[in-house]
Amino acid sequence: MLYQSYSLLRRSSVLVLQLCLALVLALPAISHAATNQIALLVPDGFSLPDPRVSAWLDGAQEEGLKMTVITDTQFQQGTTPAQFSGVILPDQVHVNASDALIAALETYTSQGGKLMLVYDFGALTTTGFYAPQKSRLSNLAGVDYVLYDQLLGNMIGVGPVTALGTTLRTLQVPPGKSMVWDASTTPPIEGISGYVYGFLIYPSFVTQGTYTGSALITSPNFGLVAGLRNFGSGSVLFVNLPLAYLKGQTDGMLMHGFLRYFGGNLIKTARLSAQPKARGGLVLNWHFCAGDQIAPAVEMNTWGTFDENNSPFSISVTAGPDHINFGDAHGINLSQNTAAKNLMLSLQSKGHKIGSHGGWIHDYWGANASETNQSTFEQYLVLNKQSVEGVTGRAAVEYAAPQGNTPQWSINWAEANGNTGYYFLGHTGMAPTRSYRDGVRSNETIRAFPVMPFGQYATFEEFEEFTVPVADINTWYRQLIDFVAKNRTSRLIYMHPVGAIEYPKTLNVIFNKADNVKASGLFNWYTMDTLAQFGQRRQQVTWSATDTGNAWSFQASHPSDLTDMAWVLPRTAYTQPVVTQGLGLVTWDTNNWIVTSLGGTSLGFTSGKK
Missing domain, CATH: 2.60.120 (Jelly Rolls)
Structure with a gap:
């Protein structure tokens, strides 16, 4: 089951988000001295904590940026660019806005402030109606949008979003999270994509008019999706996407990317790196799903694939005796399999982290575990963890769900039983994160490690099945290593020994590239546990x-x-x-x-x- 959601009801900006006004919360007075903080604007009387606000605060914390929540009154009492050089106008929580507030935002920006205007901020008046003809913030955005009078229920479109590849990289969309949309242009236009899904679809308001700024992302069907334009002495980053909503539905990549772009490229503020020594890197998560993974891994171990210069990797093992169904005897049967035990001890001695790949019987878990059957399936987590720990003599603190099937209770169990990080099919394209799911942060300490795909695929078996050219695979791995090094960030890639053994030259490409960048001090191999523990200490x-x-x-x-x-x-x-x-x-x-x-x-x- 893939935990990603990209649909939004077209009437959501009216119905879902009129819940903003809540109990009065008196926020402290704000000093007018200059700060290095980004301001996040919420309505007067907004009740905190609220997960739609926490999503921004957590995002800023993970990106290493300082953020402060301020209210309309605080902003209108004289907030200037000298005090807050950047203000974010978030989606969902501030759909109602007064004319006076919008005028104050225009004044702030014209005096040199930088705004990040997100989706439905201010789409409704204080009385809960759409403004006549268009959003009152169209002047700031630089295009007409929220065209309710003209388009009614069709004012929000849902479809793919596209941009230059170089622009997407600047927005922290890594190579592999976009695919060529139009190869006829120079350079090619790319569309944001997802593992298995291909091109992803996103909701955006239909826009009209000639945009005078620099378009960053567009919709082939509905107009401007993101752009940057000057406004007086300041500038407006218009993001026509429900960023916090998407993060709440396990698609946080774009919120985090725009936060990094706004903080680093526009405001040019300092940030606390999420990486040890601010050194980028990759987590290579090897999945040992069944008995047929052991022999190829043993052979690759003789090649030097798992030698210390490539370590540490995250090794995830499904330990039961069966693979697809009870009694098929195609599992690793770790506790009774001498070759598998010796291999794991060899890998552990080289510095690799041995963790649990679910679910005891790989495909059975993948096909049947659900949110409603914890009472039946929890035992398989227990059995798998005990078997791995019995062989290695160490705590198995990393988790990967078979077939990516990750019921929320399984992560709660993993967190309660000492796990620090887990492989995840949500939030693909992102660095490690404390995951939001169903609109709220799902766990306090355990980190999700989203899978990094190459378009619709991610493993060697998939590359082979769908005849992905080897040259393209090699180029992607090289580009991904350059991306994490340049941006001082990390991503998780994964593979299976039975597929990887068929691509020895590509493995050499990966490790040689990693060695070269590592020699310059810009790259490390990491395990999930290393980065998760660092992230917890960093908090x-x-x-x-x-x-x-x-x-x-x-x-x-x-x-x-x-x-x-x-x-x-x-x-x-x-x-x-x-x-x-x-x-x-x-x-x-x-x-x-x-x-x-x-x-x-x-x-x-x-x-x-x-």
């Missing part, structure tokens, strides 16, 4: 940036250990940082300064303004 970091006039003064602390926490500062906005307190190392690349903590519980550094 405890407290940091701030204080405006001292000509410079920013940064202070960071952690209750136990700041080691490998790293800040990324755009060189176009900051001068070379200087460590003023604690142990830190300053490095750089073409675009960024990197300040990495070398240990201790506190760190201070300064960086001048450009």
Whole structure:
């Protein structure tokens, strides 16, 4: 079962989102001093916490950005670009807006502020009706939209979205999460895509008029989907997609991508990297589903595929005696299989992490586990985990669901039983995340590791079945390694030994490319557990940036250990940082300064303004 959703009722902007106004919550007064924070605007009286707001706050935290929630009154009491250089106008939570607020937003932007205007913000008046003819924010967006008078129920279209590949990469859409849409153009236009599905469909308001900004994403049928334009001395990033809604339905890639673009490319603020030492990398998750995976893995082990220079990998094992159904005897039968036990011990000795691939009987779990049969299927999680741990002598803290079938209760069980990370078919194209599902954050500590596809496919067996050219596969892996290195991020790829053994040259391409980029200090192989534990420790970091006039003064602390926490500062906005307190190392690349903590519980550094 694939946990992705891309449909939105065309009337949702009226019905679903009129629930915004709630109990009064008095937020604290905001200082008018300059901050490095992004403001997220909610209505007066909006009750917090609310998962539609938490989705933005969690997204900002995972992207390493500072975000503050402010109300309409706080914004209208004199918020200026000098105080908040960027303000996000979110979907779902602020559909009703006054004329006075919209006028204040125009003033803020014309004075140099940067807005990220998302989907249905302000689509309704304070009385709950659509404004005549078009959205009152059309002037800021640069196109006419929310055309209820003209289009009625057809004012929202649902379809594919397309862009230049280079633009998608800038928006953190990795190679493989888009496919060529129109090869006749130079360069080709690509459409955002998903594993198995192919081109994905998204809801966007139909737009009309000539857009005078730089279009980032468009709909072949419905107009502008995202664009950036100047407005007075400021600028407006218009995102005609329900970003928080999509994240709530296990498609958070675009919210996170636009957050990174808004914070890093437009506001040019510093961010706390989600990677140890801000070093990009890949998680290579090997799935051992059945008995036929052992012999090819043993052979590849003799090739050096699993040698220490390629480690660590995440190894997920289905440990039961059967594969498809009870009694077929095609499973790995790990506890009784000497060759399999020796292989796992060999892999573990080389630094790889051995975890649980579900469900005891791979295909049986994949076909039958559901949200309603925990009482029957939980035993298979227990059996599988016990078998793996009995062989390795270590806790199995990584989880991969057979066939990606991930009932929510199974993740709750995994989290309660010490698992730190799991392979996931939702949120594809994203870095590790605390997953949102059915509109809410589904777990507190365990991290989802979304699968990274190459178009509709992700494994060597699929590449072979659908005759994907080897040259294209090799190019994709190289590009993906370059992507995670350049953007100092991570993704999870997965494969099976029985398929990978048929592509030895491609394996060499992957590992040689990884070695070359690793030698430059920009790439590492990671396990799910390594990144999940780092992410959990990173959540405890407290940091701030204080405006001292000509410079920013940064202070960071952690209750136990700041080691490998790293800040990324755009060189176009900051001068070379200087460590003023604690142990830190300053490095750089073409675009960024990197300040990495070398240990201790506190760190201070300064960086001048450009």
